[in-house]
Amino acid sequence: MQKADCLTCTNDSCLIKKNANATAAMPFVEQKHTIFCKKGQQFIIEGAPVHGLYFVYKGKVKVSKTGLHGREQIVRFGHDGEIIGHRGFGTGKFSPISAVALEDTVLCNFTNDVLNDMMHHVPDVTYDMMMFYAEELNKSETKVKKFAQMTVREKVIDAFLYIRRKFGQPGDFFDIQLSRKDIAGFAGTTEEQVIRVISSLKKENLLRAQGKKLGIVDLDLLKKEISEHNFFLDS
DNA sequence: GCATTAATTGGTC
């Protein structure tokens, strides 16, 4: 594959793909770049100048911020059809986050100029972008609460529920391979704590492993455990 | 097979 083509793309949730058929959008879509990332490759560097906005065409990525003492806080994971780097778009000159491919990943990149032009000329894209930002804001507000009030066990369970929502499979095993460290980085705790929670969840028959893959056994019980604390489940 | 990295466990503050 030389270039990711929006017209044959199957990521229906992608807001570019959704509008790519409109004649007004075409000249802009033409100008996107396709980037091929190997596993482990970093394509957005925290603090470096913004190179526009990325969409995952195929693959998996993690988005993180470096906290105090070099501690990595993973902000979100992304897969096919999702936007990456949106916080740096618009006002920001330098990227507030870094992004790394978790497996071989194909990305679509729009420069700020192209996207700005497109938003001025294609209202449907602008509208979809706005809705996306609104939803993002909602999610991060939920997250604040989570980090402030949840116990470690609850945070890890919450992380697993998030991973399942995003990478869950019919067979209930996650379709992604994350290190314990990455899980910890997302849950906001340490690798050791994640390991300990995982082994107790296994003992309690709430979680199971097949090789390196993890899966949820009793979704309702896990949900119940954190819903009792009145947290939203959709962050 | 050896060497590096990841996962696990136990202990300390």
Add this chain to the structure above:
DNA sequence: GACCAATTAATGC
């Protein structure tokens, strides 16, 4: 509940 050290498992070359 984080940090550190020691051990074991897994993986790359």
